[in-house]
Amino acid sequence: MKISKIEPQKNRHRVNIYVDDKFAIGIDNEIRYKYKLEVDMEVDDDFINEILVAEEKNNAINYALKLLSYRQRSEKEMCDSLKRKGFDEDIINHTLEYCKERDYLNDRKFAESFIKDKINFSKLGTERIRYELRLKGVSDEIINRVLRVSKDEQLQSAMELGEKRLRLYKDDSKDAKYRKLSGFLQRKGYSYDIISKVLKELL
Numbered sequence: 198m199k200i201s202k203i204e205p206q207k208n209r210h211r212v213n214i215y216v217d218d219k220f221a222i223g224i225d226n227e228i229r230y231k232y233k234l235e236v237d238m239e240v241d242d243d244f245i246n247e248i249l250v251a252e253e254k255n256n257a258i259n260y261a262l263k264l265l266s267y268r269q270r271s272e273k274e275m276c277d278s279l280k281r282k283g284f285d286e287d288i289i290n291h292t293l294e295y296c297k298e299r300d301y302l303n304d305r306k307f308a309e310s311f312i313k314d315k316i317n318f319s320k321l322g323t324e325r326i327r328y329e330l331r332l333k334g335v336s337d338e339i340i341n342r343v344l345r346v347s348k349d350e351q352l353q354s355a356m357e358l359g360e361k362r363l364r365l366y367k368d369d370s371k372d373a374k375y376r377k378l379s380g381f382l383q384r385k386g387y388s389y390d391i392i393s394k395v396l397k398e399l400l
Contacts, residue, residue, distance in 0.1 A: 200238045203229070216240060224252045250288075257284045257292040262301070269307045272297070273334020308335050308343045316346060320354045325386020352394060355387045359395045375400055 202215035212229055214221050228251050257279060264270060264278055272293060279289045296302040308330055315321040315329070323346055330340050362381055366374045375396060382392045 198240050200234060200236055200240060203234065203236060216245070221245060222249060222252070224248060225255055228252050228255055253284070253288050254291055257282075257288045258295055260284075261292050261296055265296070265301055269310055270302065271304055271307050271330075271333040271335055272302050275302055276334075304335050305339050305343060307333075308339050312344055312346075316350070316354065320358050320385065322351060322355065322382070322386030322388065322391065324388060325384075328386065348391070351387065351391050355382055355385075355391050355395045356398065358382065358385060359399050363399060371400060 198216050200214060200216055201218045202213075204213050204215070205211075206213060206223060210226050211223060212226060213223050214229075214234060222245065228248060231251065232248055234248075260282060261275060261279065264275065270278070275296065276289060276293060279292060284292070293302065300306075311330060311333075312326055315326050321329075323344060327340055327344060330344075331337070359378055359382065362378055363374065366377055369377065378399070379392055379396060382395060387395075
């Protein structure tokens with residue numbers, strides 16, 4: 198079998214490969230140059246399959262890099278996204294290794310950034326942060342290593358949240374304020390000890 202024609206697609210980064218005057222595959226130019234594909238080159242089915250696998254790996258890596266350009270992701274998040282996109286397990290594992298080797302995927306760095314964001318902007322308590330990190334597949338070992346927030350910091354955040362929230366309950370009875378504020382802070386992930394101190398201070 199011979200490559201009889203190589204024609205560009207509408208997407209200028211891709212080409213169609215024809216073998217014995219029949220369309221065979223559409224691939225990225227990067228793969229074309231990697232395998233030095235030219236007209237009149239002899240090919241067989243095994244070689245075509247090898248190119249198809251290379252193309253799929255290339256697609257998966259490009260998709261992963263696109264996702265990472267929006268925000269950091271945990272390894273589990275990336276794996277789940279690649280599965281939803283329909284990539285095979287071998288391709289997914291190859292992509293995860295590619296990203297980890299280059300430090301594009303790093304659960305410890307992801308957790309540090311996530312914790313900082315959730316404390317500074319969302320004012321979440323450590324219990325909620327721990328729960329959300331577990332959902333994202335971050336190990337307890339990493340969580341325990343990086344989730345180090347002092348009780349004073351937690352109390353200050355909870356107090357700020359409590360003061361703002363109480364304004365919404367200004368027409369409620371003391372018991373209703375106590376119940377609503379307690380539930381709100383629990384959902385935000387603060388410990389019983391922190392919640393008790395906030396309630397005692399504000400009510």
